Amino acid sequence: MISDLILMNGYGIYVWSAFSFTLISFLSLYFIINLQLKKEQKRFEENFSTLSEKQYSVAISQDIHKEILKHSGSKI
Amino acid sequence: MFKFFNPYRIFKINSILQKIVFFCFITVLTVGLVEALFLSPEDYLQKDSVRIMYVHVPAAWISLGIFCLIALISVSVFLFKNKNLILISKSFAPSGILFTLIALVTGSIWGKPTWGTWWAWDARITSMLILFILYALYILSFRTFKDPDKSNKISSIIAIFGAINIPIIKFSVDWWNTLHQPASISLTEKSAIHSSMLIPLIIMTAAFALFSVLIFLMKYNTELIKIKNKGLKRL
């Protein structure tokens, strides 16, 4: 019964390789895009920490900046 | 219009949507996979290799759909010079190219047991390969030209000119003799796919569409932070 599901009349190798290729490419793209997002968030935090006091008070007053910091998990 | 493109609101909504779409995607994909691999019947002729269709066809549909979207956006960018829209098409490109690749590879895996060959230079398959190259050029144009004005212009040109390829892909199976079979589903005629096989096909299409939306949202936020990063340096 189980082996029937895996073998699929001899087409199993084709079916399973097609489906695993699809799922692996989904996972890879998700991780790549996620990595890019994390990298950009980190760079943002770094840039923020190097701001002078005056620049900081200007930057932090913008909602978008606060929102980005909130989502990158920073406590600035 | 200006309020609509307020980056703060977009970023906030995007972040919430990401979680919802992720959850929906996993749910729909699980249902779709169970339907496609185990519950749906085999084909009378192709037997179980018909199951490959459930990843091949949705991938092909969505890759074409995304390219249409990118081309339409590029046209309106050219007409109205609205740069906000570029970000949308740029963020859809990664999932577009991935789905083109999936369509090509799974089609090849299907071709071996059915046709007896991995690859054939027929009109449908070749034009699909051209779509893949167009996507690659589109994405590369943003990486090659650092100047935003230049990269916007060149990517739009690629998308608008490349749109010619879309009707060629669609109608290649009707215009010329191809190894690839003609379309099974059309808006006007009865589907040539039995309803029991149509269900997993539709569920998988929904799952793939959700995945491209998820990637789009993540990529869009990345691009927004990138812009703000440049802004910080100018403070």
Next chain:
Amino acid sequence: MYGKKVKLRFLFLSLILIVLILTTYLVLKSLEDNVVYFISPSDIKELGEINYNKKYRVGGMVKKNSVSMSTDQVNFVITDFKNEIKVKFSGVIPNLFAEDKGVVAEGFLQDRNFLNALKILAKHDENYIPPEVKEALEEK
């Protein structure tokens, strides 16, 4: 409603697109022989001159009751319901090769009625039907 500039750009874009469509059409038309993956038995009959050193791909339906298999060779007839061509082939036959189904044979022409195939591809149609439904359909 829209500015003059937008209208101008629209005109420019439409012009470019029309030119582009025309060029693509002409290019594809002139390359038709290469775009077409296979030719039909009727096309073979109408062929001006046959190049016996060139590979041809002939496609159509496998004629009913025409397949005869021996140990290392298979003979069958490809038909487009107007004309037909005999095919000889020795090698691996794809699983979906069957009578009354689509096929593409690639090889050298012996004459207008005979093809020595080197490769056979099964051409699938657009129908996807579960076996039980197919049986029910055939009983009707």
